[in-house]
């Protein structure tokens with residue numbers, strides 16, 4: 001038995017955002033379970049250590065999660081808190097994504113010290129992003145801009161903007177809001193202009209599949225609407241066999257009993273963008289994701305993705 005009585009250990013990366021998310025889950029757990037002690041177990045992952053290579057070129061799925069999963073499998077930790085966006089579609093035997101918490105703002109944020117929005121940037125302005133998804137959508141909209149790779153955690157990226165390396169950078173709004181840096185957001189990029197990544201803005205919790213005690217503790221943190229949205233988005237990504245570094249956008253919304261999923265697959269240079277949409281009952285979330293992926297594949301998404309993988 002790896003779980004001590006009334007102690008739960010959270011494996012977490014050491015970035016400010018990861019620590020914020022782990023502290024958030026700790027606070028929620030302690031709010032619901034007065035007699036529970038929650039400890040953080042911070043660790044570095046491969047994705048944190050390799051900082052000089054564009055993410056898309058490092059390869060390998062789960063760059064940011066393997067070390068955390070090893071800790072859970074070896075009983076050094078009980079749960080791991082992830083940005084859903086960075087969580088691979090498949091889990092190692094013995095572990096599962098058990099809980100999905102309520103989503104923060106899922107949009108991309110435009111951050112600049114001089115300009116209000118993408119539309120205000122002059123021709124030739126330099127925009128920083130490390131995401132192929134953001135890159136292809138910006139290039140499609142504004143082929144006159146220069147896109148440069150931008151790596152590092154949120155603070156590093158902001159420091160590079162402030163040092164003048166870029167005229168603007170694009171980040172997930174959720175990260176800035178959580179780190180209490182919402183004032184850095186010059187404007188939100190609409191989901192029409194930049195379809196978010198699957199799971200963006202949502203926090204998920206992974207644990208051992210057979211750990212009933214930990215799962216009982218996690219139960220009150222579950223947010224069912226977020227779960228259904230993220231299920232649809234991830235199902236689309238999975239059917240497309242997309243990793244986390246691909247020019248794929250997936251974004252679901254729920255109105256009443258109806259879930260609407262929008263999806264996009266693009267060439268990195270923005271020369272081609274395929275879009276689709278599926279609506280249906282919330283309970284069919286995964287089916288809608290699979291169906292949308294299939295309509296995109298029928299339009300040629302597989303060729304576009306094959307080229308992306310070849311180039312990277």
Ligand SMILES: NCc1[nH]cc(CCC(=O)O)c1CC(=O)O
Nearest residue numbers: 083085171172174175200201202
């Ligand atoms: N890929 C890194 C990553 N993973 C999650 C977030 C932001 C928070 C979130 O989406 O929940 C970010 C930073 C970014 O994309 O700007």
